Amino acid sequence: MNHERYSSPLAERYASPAMLSLWSAHTRHGLWRRLWLALAEGERTLGVDISEAAIIEMRAHLDDIDFAKVAEYEKRFRHDVMAHVHAFGEAAPAARGVIHLGATSAFVTDNGDLIQMRRGLELLRARVVSVIQRLAIFAAEWRAEPALGYTHLQAAQLTTVGKRATLWMQDLVLDIAELDHRLATLPLRGVKGTTGTQASFLELFKGDHAKVRELDRLVVHAMGFEQSIPVSGQTYSRKLDAQVLSIVSGIAASAAKFASDIRMLQSFGEIEEPFEKEQIGSSAMAYKRNPMRSERINSLARFVLSLEGNANQTHSVQYFERTLDDSANRRLVIPEAFLATDAILILMENITGGLEVHPARIRARIADELPFMATEKLIVSAVEAGGDRQVAHEVIRRHSIAAARAMKDDGARNDMLARLAADPEFGVPIGNLEATLDAHHFVGRAPEQVDDFLAEVIAPILATGHAAAPAAEIRV
């Protein structure tokens, strides 16, 4: 690492080796060479005079890119694609005269970008599945543990710890549906020529339209795609970038919602993100455990969310068949959106694999709120003990107000049940009241919803062969 120059924290600190490798110069220009090979092979198949030796030499030099040589050429030509054409030609001299035949720069740059984006979506998908797998284990373990629900960020009816995790999972399930749609339909730009009219190829094939169409098809299939975009200008519509970034930022948003919830739960003391044994929470306050991983997710997610609009803006200002003001912007926006989202999901994998739940704390917080929420059940218990419904309601109203006042003014715990039990007008012993207020009676179908959700929605996602690695926990 060079400490004298700026380097991207996404590359130095946050993103995974696989994602960094995907957006590397080596991968990008290796794809260019594969595209040139596919083009030459297609042209040869369709009768263009290209020697077998040219194809063999090209195929033998797909990855040994001499970047120093490329830099020399680029200094002379001020054109990166032509610099690579010449460097490739030097490595495969038999092909020198036919590399890039009939093509425009966007043939390699646009097709290469689309391939990188599709692979990037596949990498993100694998990580999303891996997060879902961890959350599934978590949800199953805590399926029936009652917890305060919150609406308006105020305590509301109970839910369970596991049920809440299904909400986080469902967001990711929705993201996967979008991912799968995009992976299935993302086209290549294909073989379209300078303004997208395929004029140069029509000339190459002496007016044979069928051969031009066939070349497009051959190249697209050779690169592992099903389809090329039906029509293009010089470039594919930048709307595709915006659609891809919408999915990527959608994942970031799902992660950010999760991370915000974890930060609040950690603030409440209910659930904490993992904390390494030697981690330092605060340089000054030694006892502190800060939810720094969740905070980092939110930090990176805001960055990714800001990029989504950027891609739509680039699309909106492309004039006619293309303008070059997309180029520098896309070079930053697309890789960084993928790298940052990759980093977000690595953090989310780590957090979801090591969440620490504090049931005693969760129960204590329930105990402070539940008596207020249980008015109806308390009335029934009073009536069952021979009381009058109207009297019971009034007694509960009085004691609720008093208990709430004591909590707010004196910082007391909620002693409403004790007040009721001590009130002869109510006439139910404390033991019966506590049994009535067993939190498990207030969670509705939450545990069963968790079971159904895991079996019906999650199991099919985890069983599609897109393996997510179970955590390595073999060392004991």
Next chain:
Amino acid sequence: MTVTVGSTSLPLPLVVRGKVRDVYAVGDDRLLLVASDRVSAFDVVMNELVPYKGAVLTQMTAWWLRQLGELVPHHMVSADADEIIALVPALAPHRDTLAGRSMLGLRGQVFPVECVIRGYLSGSALKEYRATGTLAGERLADGLVEADRFDPPVFSPATKAETGHDENITITHVRAQLGEAVAAELEHMSRLIYERGRDVAATRGIIIADTKFEFAQRDGRIILVDEVLTPDSSRFWPADQYQPGRTQPSFDKQPLRDWLDVERRAGRWDGNAPPPSLPPEVVQATSARYLDAFARLTGAPLDTSSLP
């Protein structure tokens, strides 16, 4: 009195000091791996050293590599202290530290992947199965119980980032990072070695429930490196007590775990570092388990006569 070793200080460049092993560079081309007698349980490293543990791990790896020699290329040059000293004379004054516990190996470019392979339903795999009935991208048969056997075994690579947070990876990432061909070869070799190891161990009364391998690239070949099919890199279960449907006892660490469990239940230990001091009989029982595992597996007791 047996010599136990906690951490070492040899006149060679230290490459990495692990939880239980120290690795030194020998020239550019080779590595010296020294297994200490440190032991961990429930993710905590104990204060006490377990006699012979380092020697058992190293000699067991050496034994396996000799068995597997025709199956896969590997890194071992020698696990004999005198041979190692003959090759690296600077180590002569440290024979007592090295004896039994050290292995000289070829150095390669280690793939950043732990090749985890599972033959039985246990650990985090069990948790996933209980939640959704799936594992590593497949839906497993209904009705499996803890410790049931899989056929074929399940390959689920993982890695840990070098700094900061752990990073678990998926097969998709292994392919993206190392290429389809290397990823497929790592899986193939892992399956081959594990299945051979599982079958051999089964005839000796030991179930190897799961394990992890590391591989390196050297001169264009993939070689097996690091420790191989030891109790520290695998789950060893005693076959005669195997009973699906419950947590299996650990062949090597059960006396230690049982004792720590009692301490935990009695509220004398919270499960985190620092660990409680182990009584000598627990340390001895653990040592005996390691020696027993070695003797059963290899058919002969560890030769302790040449150890200090």
